[in-house]
Amino acid sequence: MQRDSVIFDLIGKELERQRNGIELIASENFTSLQVMEATGTSLTNKYAEGYPGRRYYGGCEIVDQIEQLAIDRIKQVFNCEYANVQPHSGAQANAALLLAILQPGDKILGLDLSMGGHLTHGSPVNFSGKLYTPLFYTVKKDTGLIDYEMLEEKARAEKPKLIICGASAYSRDFDYARIRKVADEINAFVWCDMAHPAGFIAKGLLSSPFEHCHFVTSTTHKTLRGPRGGVILMKKDFENPFGLKDLKGNTRMMSNLLDMAVFPGTQGGPLEHVIAGKAIAFGELLTEEFTVYITQVQKNAQAMAKSFMDRGYHIISGGTDNHLMLIDLRNKNISGKKAQETLDKAHITLNKNSVPYDDKSPFVTSGIRVGVPAVTTRGMKEEHMEKIVELIDRVLMNIDDEETILAVKKEVAAFMIQFPLYPELG
DSSP states (O other): OOOOHHHHHHHHHHHHHHHHSEEOOTTOOOOOHHHHHHHTSGGGGOOOOEETTEESSSOOHHHHHHHHHHHHHHHHHHTOSEEEOOOSSHHHHHHHHHHHHOOTTOEEEEEOGGGTOOGGGTOTTSHHHHHSEEEEEOBOTTTOSBOHHHHHHHHHHHOOSEEEEEOSSOOSOOOHHHHHHHHHHHTOEEEEEOTTTHHHHHTTSSOOSTTTOSEEEEESSGGGOOOSOEEEEESSOOBOTTOOBOTTSOBOBHHHHHHHIIIIIIOSSOOHHHHHHHHHHHHHHTSHHHHHHHHHHHHHHHHHHHHHHHTTOEEGGGSOSSSEEEEEOGGGTOOHHHHHHHHHHTTEEOEEEOOTTOSSOTTTOSEEEEEOHHHHHTTOOHHHHHHHHHHHHHHHTTTTOHHHHHHHHHHHHHHHTTSOSOGGGO
């Protein structure tokens, strides 16, 4: 069969785009070369519905070993009893979790999307807001920090079945113990979606949700630096509260319900080539090298936040504890959409983002979200954050000057040469 030169040419161009630009999208990172290699192997050919040792297809003896390694390694990373590594994405992991523990119409309480929450935490445009009854807490207008008093008040008044802690654009740690305390008062589950801070939690740099949350989900990219995918975790398995029994009359554990919610509940066959990439990434998480890396991510984020604030930018909550920051551009009289599109021209990639109490639509926004995992993966340190912010500021302060934008684009390309990405690929 003829090689598809059109597609491979585009793949080559995408590699060059990644190499030549400054990648600041907080949800993105660069995997190790061995993770990429694993996801492009013969494992993509194998159907393996079911779980290791209990598949619906033959010929799974090899992929069983691979998937079990992924399970064992991520359990070791987070010192937990249960892991399902099959979700195709974080959203898929979240969908399966909700399917396992809720009934349609049940109340859920999460951080409002406009305040930094996530679509799958009850947004009305998402399945979570359509199938369940969403309630929301916010951040405080003056501090940008989560309003725990509001959370507790709503929880006691509405008695949701599930309280969600986690966010896509919140730069501070969560008080999991406080959330669990009110959840216990109203007999609610607590779920942490740690997709963004997972790498820090793995190495003890942020509070662990595992002692206080019944369930934890995560993506496997972002700060875990693995392939795109999801995972569901539990610190300890426990008897399901629904009284469900198996065919032999034995009470099903929550692990059984979660496994069934992934397959056959929301997915078909697992992507074993991606699971192989996950297994490799989880092995990398266990190394001291990753500890050094994720510590540097935190240092870089804090250095970048300081540099932005020194230039008069308004960072929501006044700084960051993790890898990202949310910047309100209203005091610069620039929309998030305009900032993103103009910085793209200079090969600086980030995303527009609503800020708390935004007066612009989600398609325009008043802010940008900035993250440092990808640039840290390429070897950058604190001093390089100052350079990146200087380049961003130069574009934003000359946002309609095409000569300045072109000059910054050339400077970005020259700057990134010292931080090679996958030189082994040529």
